[in-house]
Amino acid sequence: MAAAVEMVGIEKRFPRVVANVGVNLVVEEGEIHALAGENGAGKSTLMKILCGLHAPDAGVVRIFGREVTDFRPAAAIAAGIGMVHQHFMQVPTLTVAENVVLGEEPRRGPFFDRRRAEERVAELGSRFGLPVDPRARIEDLPVGLQQRVEILKVLARGARVLILDEPTAVLTPQESESLYATLRSLKSQGRTVIFISHKLREVRAAADRLTVLRRGRTVGTVPIGEVDEAKIAEMMIGRPVLFEIEKTPAAPAGAVLEVRDLAGGRLRGVTFDVRAGEIVGVAGVEGNGQSELVEILSGLRQAGSGTARLRGRELSRAGPAAWFEAGLGVIPEDRNLRGLIGEMSVADNLILGRHRQPRYSRAGIVAGAARDADAAGLVERFDIRPADPRAEAESLSGGNRQKVVVARELSRVPGLLVAAHPTRGVDVGAIEFIHRSILAERARGAAVLLVSSELPEILALADRILVLCGGAIAGEVRGAEATERGLGVLMTGGAPA
Amino acid sequence: MTPEFIAGILTVAAPLLLAAMGGVVSERSGVVNIALEGTMLASAFAFTAVTHAFEPVGPDGRHLVDAAGAWVPFAGVAAGLACGVLVSLLHALVCIRVGANQVVSGIAINILAVGATQFACTLVFESSSNSARVASLPRWGLGAFTFTPAAWASFVAVPVVTLLLFRTVFGLRLRAVGENPDAAETLGVRPGAIRTAALALSGALAGLGGVVLAADVSQFVQNMTAGRGYIALAAVIFGKWNPWGAAAACLLFAAAEKAQVPLQGKIPPQLAQSLPYLLTILVLAGFVGRARAPAALGKPHESSR
Ligand SMILES: Nc1ncnc2c1ncn2[C@@H]1O[C@H](COP(=O)(O)OP(=O)(O)OP(=O)(O)O)[C@@H](O)[C@H]1O
Ligand SMILES: [Mg+2]
Numbered sequence: 001m002a003a004a005v006e007m008v009g010i011e012k013r014f015p016r017v018v019a020n021v022g023v024n025l026v027v028e029e030g031e032i033h034a035l036a037g038e039n040g041a042g043k044s045t046l047m048k049i050l051c052g053l054h055a056p057d058a059g060v061v062r063i064f065g066r067e068v069t070d071f072r073p074a075a076a077i078a079a080g081i082g083m084v085h086q087h088f089m090q091v092p093t094l095t096v097a098e099n100v101v102l103g104e105e106p107r108r109g110p111f112f113d114r115r116r117a118e119e120r121v122a123e124l125g126s127r128f129g130l131p132v133d134p135r136a137r138i139e140d141l142p143v144g145l146q147q148r149v150e151i152l153k154v155l156a157r158g159a160r161v162l163i164l165d166e167p168t169a170v171l172t173p174q175e176s177e178s179l180y181a182t183l184r185s186l187k188s189q190g191r192t193v194i195f196i197s198h199k200l201r202e203v204r205a206a207a208d209r210l211t212v213l214r215r216g217r218t219v220g221t222v223p224i225g226e227v228d229e230a231k232i233a234e235m236m237i238g239r240p241v242l243f244e245i246e247k248t249p250a251a252p253a254g255a256v257l258e259v260r261d262l263a264g265g266r267l268r269g270v271t272f273d274v275r276a277g278e279i280v281g282v283a284g285v286e287g288n289g290q291s292e293l294v295e296i297l298s299g300l301r302q303a304g305s306g307t308a309r310l311r312g313r314e315l316s317r318a319g320p321a322a323w324f325e326a327g328l329g330v331i332p333e334d335r336n337l338r339g340l341i342g343e344m345s346v347a348d349n350l351i352l353g354r355h356r357q358p359r360y361s362r363a364g365i366v367a368g369a370a371r372d373a374d375a376a377g378l379v380e381r382f383d384i385r386p387a388d389p390r391a392e393a394e395s396l397s398g399g400n401r402q403k404v405v406v407a408r409e410l411s412r413v414p415g416l417l418v419a420a421h422p423t424r425g426v427d428v429g430a431i432e433f434i435h436r437s438i439l440a441e442r443a444r445g446a447a448v449l450l451v452s453s454e455l456p457e458i459l460a461l462a463d464r465i466l467v468l469c470g471g472a473i474a475g476e477v478r479g480a481e482a483t484e485r486g487l488g489v490l491m492t493g494g495a496p497a
Numbered sequence: 498m499t500p501e502f503i504a505g506i507l508t509v510a511a512p513l514l515l516a517a518m519g520g521v522v523s524e525r526s527g528v529v530n531i532a533l534e535g536t537m538l539a540s541a542f543a544f545t546a547v548t549h550a551f552e553p554v555g556p557d558g559r560h561l562v563d564a565a566g567a568w569v570p571f572a573g574v575a576a577g578l579a580c581g582v583l584v585s586l587l588h589a590l591v592c593i594r595v596g597a598n599q600v601v602s603g604i605a606i607n608i609l610a611v612g613a614t615q616f617a618c619t620l621v622f623e624s625s626s627n628s629a630r631v632a633s634l635p636r637w638g639l640g641a642f643t644f645t646p647a648a649w650a651s652f653v654a655v656p657v658v659t660l661l662l663f664r665t666v667f668g669l670r671l672r673a674v675g676e677n678p679d680a681a682e683t684l685g686v687r688p689g690a691i692r693t694a695a696l697a698l699s700g701a702l703a704g705l706g707g708v709v710l711a712a713d714v715s716q717f718v719q720n721m722t723a724g725r726g727y728i729a730l731a732a733v734i735f736g737k738w739n740p741w742g743a744a745a746a747c748l749l750f751a752a753a754e755k756a757q758v759p760l761q762g763k764i765p766p767q768l769a770q771s772l773p774y775l776l777t778i779l780v781l782a783g784f785v786g787r788a789r790a791p792a793a794l795g796k797p798h799e800s801s802r
Contacts, residue, residue: 053683074685089680091673092792102673103684105666112666153684 002065004029004161004192005050005081010059012045014395017386019045020056021216027161029064032183032193034207034224036200037236038427039399040385041213043196044086047163051083052076063161077103082159084150086166086196086398086425087336092139096132097121100153124152130182142287144175151182162186164195166398168202169425172286172453180206198399198427200229212236237429245435248443250463252278256327256447257297257416262306262316265292268471269306274416274447279438281462281479282451283487289471290451291333294420297449298330299323300338310416324353329414329446331405331422339405342394346384347375349393350408374411382407383433399426406434410441417441420451435461455484469493500641502755508713510751511648512537515706516729517736517743518651518658519699523585524738525662526695527675527688527793528592531603533703534726535610536584540704542614543580545717546621548573548631565632573631574647574708581704582697584610589696593689596797607726615719628717647709654702659740671695675791678798688798703729735777737788750777 005027012020019042027033035043048054050061055071062068063079090099097117106116118134125131130148138146147167154162164183168176183193183206197203203210204224212219212235219235233241252275263269267289274280284290295301297308299320308316310326323330332338340349351360351371359370375389382403384396393401402425409417419438423431438461442448452458458465462479467490475490516533523530551569552560584606591602615625622628634645662668670691673681678688703726710725711717728750729743736742753773761769 051683072685073683077685083683085683089677089683091676091680093676094669094673098669098673099680102669102681103686105669107666110665110667112664112669 003027004064006062008060010046010049011057012049012054013057016388016391018216023213024218025211027192027194029192030187030190031208032187032206034203034210035194035196036203036210036232037213039430040397042216043213044165044397047083047165051081051163077157080160082154082157083163084154084165084167088146088150090138090146094138096136096138096149097134099138099149100156121152124156128155143170161192166196166425168197168199176202200232200428203232204229214238233428236427241428241432245460247439250278252276256311258309260307262296262303262308264296264301264304266471267292270473272466274449276445276447277442278463279442279448279450279461281458281465282449282468283455283458283465283491284468285491286453288468290468294333294418294451297418298328327415329409329412329417331409331419333420335401335405340393340401344393345390346379346393346404347371347389349404350375350378352408378407378411399430402426403430410437414446417446417448419448421453423457455487467491504641506751506755509754510747511651512706512709512725513729513732513747513751514651514744515654515709516703516726517732517747518654518740519702520730520733521658521738521740521743522695523699524733524794525675525791526671526692527678527791528692528696529599529603529795530699531600531730532584532588532606533729534722535607536581536700536703537707537726538610538614538722539584540577540581540707541711541721542617542717544573544577544708544711545628545631547576549629552632560629562630562632569632570634577704577708578701581700585696585700589693592797593692596799599795611720618717626719630716633715634712645712647705647712650705651709655740655744675793678793682800738791749780753777
């Protein structure tokens with residue numbers, strides 16, 4: 001029997017970088033196959049070739065034994081391939097049903113048969129256990145449901161091979177659980193699944209086999225039973241990775257950030273301090289006020305009531321400029337929306353917000369030499385790939401975009417670092433690096449507020465942990481004493497253990 | 498409000514409505530169409546010239562305008578439509594195939610249209626300022642409400658474009674491409690093809706708008722569109738890229754234009770003439786909230802292959 005997918009000697013070059021060189025991948029029918037590799041290793045590119053968005057420069061692709069000659073999305077769909085992209089491919093202003101049937105709409109003459117589309121989507125949803133309101137607008141849905149729509153879209157086209165590019169990067173642990181349950185049930189119906197993930201624990205739990213890419217090449221394919229997380233990480237990076245980073249006890253000094261009864265949006269009055277030289281973690285199920293807290297603390301949202309003092313300055317209703325001037329550094333929740341300007345170069349993105357400083361401009365004219373020199377340094381220090389400060393930020397892989405944001409914010413030498421999901425979508429090697437960098441900030445004397453939906457991350461870094469539930473602080477736990485279970489109970493509204 | 502007054506408003510509104518519908522169709526697909534102005538002008542000339550060409554010629558070489566068959570001006574209408582489609586496809590070629598800036602392409606087409614019609618007018622009618630009088634379209638209707646078929650078409654265009662955008666498969670794809678062409682592409686919809694079709698339709702509508710202008714006076718006058726393409730485009734934006742919204746903005750403008758006539762002589766003429774524009778801006782700024790443009794408007798779509 002032919003394999004579901006067979007890719008041999010795949011090569012893909014972009015103007016500045018080679019994304020794939022001699023990649024081989026064999027995916028058997030009916031398996032769940034994981035694809036892992038560092039940021040920029042070429043995983044997304046390889047999958048885009050499979051779903052007809054890129055044509056390879058060399059190599060052969062066979063789908064269920066048939067060689068692909070026509071690299072276009074329509075042909076890939078016809079061959080049974082469906083992909084859920086890393087950055088969702090949706091039309092936010094259209095409804096769920098419209099998004100799902102787009103491209104193969106039910107018709108009555110020239111007219112779009114909305115009723116039939118909605119019925120079809122509802123029927124698909126109940127058949128696959130993925131219920132969603134067909135009439136809801138995409139932009140009104142939370143990401144978990146948006147992703148569900150993406151999966152339905154693929155299933156609606158009769159996909160036999162489902163590709164999911166970092167599907168859990170934006171999901172809560174609970175949502176991830178249910179996603180993997182869905183994938184297993186699809187497998188039991190004979191469908192083939194390929195998924196990309198940086199979360200090695202999930203890869204171990206969900207996949208049957210694993211293929212690792214490094215710098216555009218295949219390192220190897222292994223049955224999941226034969227490798228542990230450390231081994232996978234080593235295959236990805238080419239060296240052993242430390243999962244546990246040693247942390248010296250904190251030596252907190254005076255309060256840098258003082259928050260009193262701060263409220264706004266879903267945030268319903270929180271009070272806490274972050275002192276110099278400590279990391280305060282904010283844990284909680286997403287949507288319990290974390291976004292509002294980060295927005296207020298970076299000047300993107302005015303507080304409804306309460307105060308927030310940074311180094312003594314009351315800024316709860318101030319704009320971003322005032323916050324930065326007072327010494328803020330911020331890694332925002334959504335790097336594409338708030339962290340980067342996609343069409344600008346990496347170098348320009350690295351000085352964003354500081355372009356008025358005398359070092360970077362004189363009389364309104366950007367000092368290109370200083371910018372480029374500093375950018376080159378940061379690109380090297382943070383291992384941003386490709387190592388080309390002139391590359392457009394948009395052309396970078398997801399994880400490398402995140403590194404650009406982290407590099408810029410840390411290079412501000414902030415007094416307060418607000419880090420929201422700082423390692424979302426970055427590879428294990430880079431997680432280690434970013435975690436070290438955050439600890440180095442603490443050692444330097446910065447106050448750090450770490451918001452993350454990854455409990456292991458909070459447990460690894462935070463000296464004190466605040467648990468947000470329903471917009472209020474449900475409890476505070478010392479970092480050394482916290483456990484995932486204990487935090488989980490607080491997060492879901494239970495009494496402190 | 499006499500029926501004559503209302504009919505007058507409709508007459509002024511007709512070409513604007515058609516151009517605005519063309520604008521809605523194009524912009525909803527993600528292409529800025531400043532070329533509406535030039536498209537109207539070119540089609541106004543095409544209508545005039547082709548109508549003229551089919552008129553019977555007397556022994557002295559003079560055109561027997563009034564002896565022309567009833568079909569003659571309709572040949573002109575067909576020419577106006579075809580010309581609109583062609584001009585718009587030129588815009589499509591530059592913006593979609595080449596991926597050039599849509600505003601620049603539109604402005605270039607508008608400048609080109611002024612020069613080209615003037616030149617062609619000199620060739621055909623031996624005058625760069627205006628054409629000869631040509632055979633008229635019939636007027637259909639009741640009482641004060643008699644309009645050329647082209648003007649009637651403008652009133653029908655609004656519901657038809659609404660139906661097209663919001664009820665047909667083509668309309669769904671068109672809106673999807675205007676919001677997120679990458680997403681549409683992953684589903685096998687070809688953004689370039691949809692946008693080209695949208696521009697062709699946009700050109701036909703704007704072209705018919707130009708025909709209405711010329712048919713109203715049965716001749717072509719140099720630069721006779723006088724910015725109506727731009728006003729239509731503004732109406733699209735004020736109307737929040739919705740056909741009915743854009744139509745309301747066109748009617749408002751037309752009403753203001755009509756209302757200023759009785760004021761002339763009482764206030765300085767410059768003020769009277771700028772009244773429609775001022776009123777439009779005031780009313781719209783006061784009553785229309787913030788609108789959101791199609792997300793991919795003005796951005797050329799690059800297929801990543
Ligand atoms: N459209 C493009 N134009 C130019 N370069 C690109 C383009 N798409 C990807 N690249 C480059 O190709 C390389 C591989 O990118 P790809 O997105 O496949 O990485 P990835 O393995 O998915 O990484 P991540 O885990 O960070 O998402 C990167 O160096 C990236 O910058
Ligand atoms: Mg990727």
